Amino acid sequence: MRYSGLEFIAKGELAFCDLGTPSKLEPTEILLETKYTALTNGTERHAFLSEHGYGGGRFPSRHGYQHIGRVVSTGGEVTQFEPGDWLFYGQYVGHNGWNIINEDALLIKLPVGIDYRYCALFGVAGVALRSVRRMGVSQDDNVWVVGQGPIGHFLAQVARSAGAKITVSDMIDRRLDAAKECGAHIALKANSQKAPEIIKEGRPYDYIYDCCSVESLLSDICDNRLLSHSGTVGLIAVRDQIIYPWSLLHGTEAKIETSCHFDKDDLRVLLFLYEQGYLQIAPMVSHIVTIDEAPQIYKKLADNASDLFGVIFDWTENV
Template identity: 55%
Template sequence: MHQAVEFTSRGVAALVEIDEPPIPRGTQVVLRTEFTGVTNGTERHALMSEHGYGGGVFPSRHGYQHVGIVESIGEAVQTLAVGDRIFCGDYVGHRSWHITDENGLIVKLPDDVDAQQCALMGVAGVALRAVRRMRVGAGDSVWVAGQGPIGHFIAQAARAVGARVTVTDLNARRLAAAREAGAHLALDPSDPDTMAVLKANGPFNFIFDGCSAPRLLFDIFENGLLAHTGCIGMMAVRSEVTYPWSILHGTEARIETSCHFSRDDLRVLLFLIRQGLIRMEPIISDILPIAEAPALYGRLAAGDPALMGVVFDWR
């Protein structure tokens, strides 16, 4: 029996039966799922019908982090073979099989990487794309506000290209993970001294919003935390963004955002993982058999602060 994770109603997830995989044609390949990774923010927004995710329609399926083994291939496939292991970034939700294209959003995984950990290459790919698009470089000063999965990997990616990285989060476990992964400075914003420390280490060439704190942009402006010609990367989901006009005018700065990742981002990410410059293990909090998915989504809906990187094992 083949299964998928389905959000059946607001805050509720279930395992449902799905059809057998089709016969692949042309350049299509069919994957047998080994692992999938939870995209905490995206999936919680969809599960709770927040910020327009899912359009408030149930049932629905969400998620884009899949590691699987090629089980069958179309007659025109040239670059993959049965038995290859790949990461697939298609937004089709968690399911026991996938059909994709050899030229699609995939990357072949070599034997020297941990397949289980590669189930988080999606959130790492989103982070890496933001760092690449916004042109973070060696010697830049970067502040990442919020250390959820994407904020965590933005910090790692920025450090990998040679930036000095400061992170903030209210969660001590997330700060510990950031330190383990190489953040130069990890601060709790509830500490009364944190703003003074940020000002002493600023202004920052790049500030990434990974937390949706309501006053973040005003705090940046009022405390002079953004460098001249700097960039604010708006990565966390917000219903709307309001900022003081002078935050950009006086500094000739810019606000940017970034979405998902490309096949080339996956290529670069895999290289960085194999070089040890981006690591998955510091953020992994839960590795669970897929049978425990409904309970996990109950924790996600409740906002369990212990959840960080979550991997489902389908074997």
């Protein structure tokens, strides 16, 4: 077990912090030894660089919500888990070598026989799944996902599993290749000359998901009449503020929605989709590295390196 965690000590500066040894468990608590965590690319970059007011510019701070761990011990009244169980833990606590958690927290037990490393990305996949469930994507809906970072990638997969037709766009070939491998019907290079016309040919879209924060997106949707009558614009990416043309929603009787995090039932559905093969994780994983390499990864994150996609930290190395 590692007794350290990751901490943002100043804008753009990462350090390992000492967590000490775990305290005595309360009756309904479990001790979870971290085996893997995963980077939440957008959220952590915003907090790391104080973008969009994220984190309020307060340091030191800890960010992230994707842990895979093994139960070491349990309190005397714990009924849901036992030592040796592998769990996904989705609370916003940062990256820690161990966590003491109430058994009713945001946890799901993982079955034997799956690759636990990839399950570390259940957090960003859970955010995507919740947005699809909340907004009601269904069979034969026409969906455009703008941006193919981790959440946008999984959003496209989950919407496709609901029976929707999926168009995605991004500027990075690696992400578009992963989208196509995972079932996107149309994958467009956003900065290509043909992309705007192809997007218009595919209209109207029942759902347009913003997973990139492009400033002009809402105006572009309105000007090009991309949204269907009573359609939905799902604002998933972080923005400072939202300004939109009145006619975007008025004439179409459309709506803007957003979504936040995920709950236990989302994790239940997510695990089912993953076990059944409706959700793939391996194609979008770009890095599996020891947690000791975290400083290099966060430097890449700050530099907006295009090769970062799905990033998994292995806490089991060199213990």
